[in-house]
Amino acid sequence: MIPSKDDLIRAHSRIKSYIHSTPLMRCESIDKICGATIQFKCENLQKAGAFKSRGASNAVFKLMESGFTGRVATHSSGNHAQALSRVAKFAGIEAHVVMPENSLKSKIAAVQEYHADITFCIPTLEARESTLAKVMQEVEAVEIHPYDNYDIIAGQATAAKEILEDYSPDIIIAPVGGGGLLSGTALAAKYFGNNVKVFAAEPEMANDAKLSFDSKTFVPSVNPQTIADGLRTSLGDLTFPIILDHVDEILTCSEDSIVKAMRLMWERAKIMAEPSSAAALAIVMNHPEIFKGKNIAIIVSGGNADLDNLPW
Template identity: 45%
Template sequence: MTWQQTAGNEALELDTIHQAQQLIEPYIVHTPVLSNPILNQLTGASLWFKCENLQRTGAFKFRGACHALLQLTKSQRQAGVYTVSSGNHGAALACAGQILNVPVTVAVPDNAPASKKANIARYGAHIVEISPGMAAREEAIARFQQLHPASSFIPPYNHPHIIAGQGTAALELVKEVADLDTLITPVGGGGLLSGSAMVAHSQSIRMCAAEPELANDAWMSMQRGAIQPAHPPSSICDGLLTNLGGHTFDVIQRYVDEIICVSDSQVVAAMQLIWHELKLVVEPSSATVLAAVLKHSEQFKGQRIGLILSGGNVDLTRLPWSVDRLEHS
């Protein structure tokens, strides 16, 4: 049986997130939590930003990728692993593979930002370019399974080991900041959200997610009670342009209270605020969480809110983004 078959049958429980934290501790960055009086005044809430943009490879994804590789047997490590990623998961897996001496191949959509492709390449992974969209991803996975049956597929989000690893960011946050009322993460495939939701539920913290209006399949899935297909790529939040998975959707249905959709122009405005006030470089996907609070400031007024800044891998060739340009495009 392959890694994904055996591990995928294991129950995902809160204990697995605590165990993942202990396992990956020697390899991860314990990222800081920041607050800012100007942003607090602007929103009327106390905001606590978990800065996963300062994680290894510039995104929370390193947590799950590292945890997944640490589950492999010696023979599985020697055979290597492969994945499909728009950038952040691929870079995380490549970096973890370099550290743990595991060969990594990453299939990358050809429209992925150049900065994210470069981030994968710097860690020595073999890159294969594919067309955008879920059909091309599934075709690439099937082809690699046929050509390299001994290799293990490490999915970007839809796996208990990945979810448990991603949940460690929220675990660190709630240990550091007491009495949070609400926790907000972005949602794409749902790995970060589902892991965070398990942590939030254990602490009786309201769990929200932020999602682009132009890629709101998670919101639609929650409304209809079944996973809905992702839209064709159209949002600037390139890290969130993917479907939920069975593992992630199951947790999200149980533990997520609300998914808030935000426009690209709202994301850009929030991203600029984070850059200016926190002095942090974050990518559009990360800024969705602040955009959600700004959009519904009355709802969040007076609350203590934890926000996970998921990544900071910005393609500088696409700057400057302009709110006016987006609104009139």
């Protein structure tokens, strides 16, 4: 069932000691460039470097509350894999992760450091799912899906819940890949916000969520070529309906504008945003007709950029 207001409150108290309550940061010069007031919710400073620690902690510790002592498994291009591996280590259970072979080296290294078992596959959704099915059968593991899981969605929602405890934005913007963060954000805005709009940012080169949203019909993402490696996945069966009902608009941005926004965040705000995170600032910069003069919260989803291959 779609997480209720109480589910979000319970998720937040369940995970609080395993995550950071990340800071909101402002940057005068970015505000000036955008003509808006932007608070960045710094999930790049979250445990394991991304908001994914919220959902993974909620899903794993909710399982543990019910007496679970088995293994968990997932497929992930990186941040969810890191988050799940980290929380499994805390919980004292084994994590098995399927990663596409083009995942960032730094993300693979981080998963290895948490002692998770990694299986690589080719970078298609089909290969990820079939490899995961095989791994789960072999080791008898329970799947913790990176986004299409209500406990994950409730966990990701706590980022926007924290924003709304500290700030009253007109608009919250989250990037959209599989839609876990976006659907959670939309639910938190509905339950805890005061008439706050929810926008999503997506690369033009991976615009399946926008096509799905605008046509109200699921459109899959097929091996998209975007620098925003966290946004390459398709929407899920559980995330898509929530997004359709509670998100105001999905806007897309070019690869160039993502790199420009990312550089601005690093150089001016000293916020190490990974490309997926910079998409949200990119849409603000590209659409002054929508965002000028507004109070905006941007969820900086993660900071796990590959320092050997920065895009400038």
